[in-house]
Amino acid sequence: MKRFDVIIIGGCASGLVAAINAHRLYPEMSIAVVEKLPRTGKKILATGNGRCNLTNINTRCGCYTNGGFAKTALEKYSVEKSLEFFSSLGLKTYTDSEGRVYPTSNTAASVVDALRFNLDGIEVITGEAVTDVKKQDGGFVLNNEYRCNYLITATGGKASPSQGSDGSGYALAKALGHTVTNLYPALVPLTADPAVTKPLKGVRIHNAVITLEKNGKSICPARGEILFTDSGISGIAAMELAASLERIKEKGADIFAVIDLAPDMSREEIIEYLTVLRKENRRDFDSLLTGIIPKAAGIAVLKKSGVKSTISGFSENEIKIISEHIKQFRIKVTGTKGFDCAQVTSGGVRTDEINNETMESLICENLFFAGEIIDVDGICCGGFNLQWAWSSGLTAGELGGKAQC
Ligand SMILES: Cc1cc2nc3c(=O)[nH]c(=O)nc-3n(C[C@H](O)[C@H](O)[C@H](O)COP(=O)(O)OP(=O)(O)OC[C@H]3O[C@@H](n4cnc5c(N)ncnc54)[C@H](O)[C@@H]3O)c2cc1C
Known part of the structure; x- marks a missing residue:
């Protein structure tokens, strides 16, 4: 049996910062990271389209589910403190106009390198999935092979x-007495009626407003880019609705995505625009709406509106109907692309079973949690989930300030 003072299960975002912080605070302790994949940091490489959007200067607890729980760690290891930590690892960053922070190199590999090159003094065991954990004689035994006094679960x-996170961490948390909430895929494309989306494949609407509608009630609007695909709707604004959609989905109930394709124009402005076009009568039918929305979206709007005549023959009512479909383009949505394509899991180990000051379990002494395994997720794209990984991981690495050799 190999013995360590501290073992961190999971060698990616939250696990690696937890390990580095624990080593800095307790240099005399033996620390190991146990990672199931052949290399650490694989998921970070995939983040931010390979650029790693590692945080966002607009981070606040309202950006998270269970933000009240997350607040203490987010304040202790704030964006500023997290960036100081990365700077101490030798990583330089920049902030874009929307507050998103990226490595100066614009490659996620730089973030992984910064973490990996600071693992000296920490044993990194790769290719080892932890499948069994027991509390034994005041410590923890993993896979009947490793023993430790302090355990950080960062799976x-x-x-x-x-990318490695297959949900196996939940079984480990349950084996140590914890409860896991319902789990939903989040930040993932929506699936929708392909008869509507297929002809629109590749059409991108910048700055659309998209809202879910169930039983005539509107839920959670999101604003930003949407992209139609052959199976549904992608793009940041659509992806931000995924977890809510999964939560309200129920058999037999129709849910619609209602999209404002031209949010910067009012209905009246669209009606006025179309009235001028009718008078000028210079556009062919398919190109009628290209002045305000992409051509394929315009064709879909005209199809939904059921208008058949040429522009010069449009009635006032037909113009009004077209404007309604531009402002409220409805598509029946059926679900999401699921966990395989999701960026994040919504749900996890219950937050009322964890001390939010330390990330230590309130059920099992000397057990700590970090990152996405906890029921905290950033509801928007833009660096919030990695910020949670850093804040919770750095906090967990403090081992509640009570560690002894
Ligand atoms: C494609 C993609 C793009 C993303 N882009 C961004 C972005 O730009 N900005 C942002 O803020 N967030 C982004 N995210 C989300 C972000 O990457 C995660 O929220 C974050 O990595 C979670 O950190 P974590 O340490 O909790 O878990 P992970 O980073 O998932 O790490 C868990 C590690 O534990 C290992 N592991 C799991 N189970 C076991 C086990 N039983 N035994 C041993 N090892 C185990 C896994 O192999 C993995 O290496 C993105 C996610 C994806 C999938």
């Missing part, structure tokens, strides 16, 4: 399992 959720 991620079950989103994007090809």
Whole structure:
């Protein structure tokens, strides 16, 4: 049996910062990271389209589910403190106009390198999935092979399992007495009626407003880019609605995505625009709306509106109907692309079972949690989930300030 003072299960975002912080605070302790994949940091490489959007200067607890729980760690290891930490690892960053922070090199590999090159003095065991954990004689025994006094579980959720996080951490948490909430894929494209989306494949609407509608009630609007695909709707604004959609989905109930394709124009402005076009009568039918929305979207709007005549023959009512469909383009949505394609898991180990000051379990002494395994997720794209990984991981690495050799 190999013995360590501290073992961190999961060698990616939250696990690596937890390990580095624990080593800095307790240099005399033996620390190991146990990672199931052949290399550490794989998921970070996939983040931010390979650029790693590592945080966002607009981070606040309102950006998270269970933000009240997350607040203490987010304040202690704030964006500023997290960036200081990365700077101490030798990583330089920049902030874009929307507050998103990226490595100066614009490659996620730089973030992984910064972490990996600071693992000296920490044993990194790769290619080892932890499948069994027991509390024994005041410590923890993993896979009947490793023993430790302090255990940090940083296994991620079950989103994007090809990057390592296959949900196996939940079984470990349960084995140590914890409860796991319902789990939903989050930040993932929506699936929708292909008869509507297929002809629109590749059409991108910048700055659309998209809202879910169930039983005539509107839920959670999101604003930003949407992209139609052959199976549904992608783009940041659509992806931000995924977890809510999964939560309200129920058999037999129709849910619609209602999209404002031209949010910067009012209905009246659209009606006025179309009235001028009718008078000028210079456009062919398919190109009628290209002045305000992409051509394919315009064709779909005209199809939904059921208008058949040429522009010069449009009635006032037909113009009004077209404007309604531009402002409220409705598509029946059927679900999401699921955990395989999701960036994040919504749900996890219950937050009322964890001390939010230390990330220590309130059920099992000397057990700590970090990252996405906890029921905290950033509801928007833009660096919030990695910020949670850093804040919770650095906090967990403090081992509640009570560690002894
Ligand atoms: C494609 C994609 C793009 C993303 N882009 C961004 C972005 O730009 N900005 C942002 O803020 N967030 C982004 N995210 C989300 C972000 O990557 C995660 O929220 C974050 O990595 C979670 O950190 P974590 O340490 O909790 O888990 P993970 O980073 O998932 O790490 C968990 C690690 O534990 C290992 N592991 C799991 N189970 C076991 C086990 N039983 N035994 C041993 N090891 C185990 C896994 O192999 C993995 O290495 C993105 C996610 C994806 C999938």
